[in-house]
Amino acid sequence: MNRLNADENMITTVIRNLISNAIKFSHPESSIIIRANLSDGKSEISVTDHGVGIKKQDQEKLFKIDQHLSTPGTSDEAGTGLGLILCKEFIKKNNGHIWVESEMGKGSTFKFTLDPALSR
Numbered sequence: 001m002n003r004l005n006a007d008e009n010m011i012t013t014v015i016r017n018l019i020s021n022a023i024k025f026s027h028p029e030s031s032i033i034i035r036a037n038l039s040d041g042k043s044e045i046s047v048t049d050h051g052v053g054i055k056k057q058d059q060e061k062l063f064k065i066d067q068h069l070s071t072p073g074t075s076d077e078a079g080t081g082l083g084l085i086l087c088k089e090f091i092k093k094n095n096g097h098i099w100v101e102s103e104m105g106k107g108s109t110f111k112f113t114l115d116p117a118l119s120r
Contacts (some may be wrong), residue, residue: 006114010090014098015045017083018110022049025108046111053104062100063088087112 015034022032030050037044054062062084084098091098091112102108 006094006096007090010094011114014087014090014112015047017087018047021083021110022047022051022108025049026051030107041115043114044111045114046109048107048109050107053106054100054102054108055104059100059102063098 019032019034026032026049032050033046033048035044035046035048037046065085088098091114094114096112096114098110098112100108100110
């Protein structure tokens, strides 16, 4: 059994942010799915919503500090656009990778991996 040695506070902050975003961009009464899998020796965590989705050209901007992107939620909630940038830095510090898969009108899945062989 592989043991994952990552900073618990950083990883829980990432998960909380992804869940918060999923709630913010989901339609009322829709579901959010949180999964954790072990594949090829890596832990993969995903948060899936069935919300508004993200345009392809905007997906590339989400994790870049020099590409400011802030979109109001489904109930017009405000955001700074900095949460995902922080998530990327926390995952990177724990030798992981984070990305998004999304389709307009169908929702988004944010995923990140942590490799036990590379973890702190």
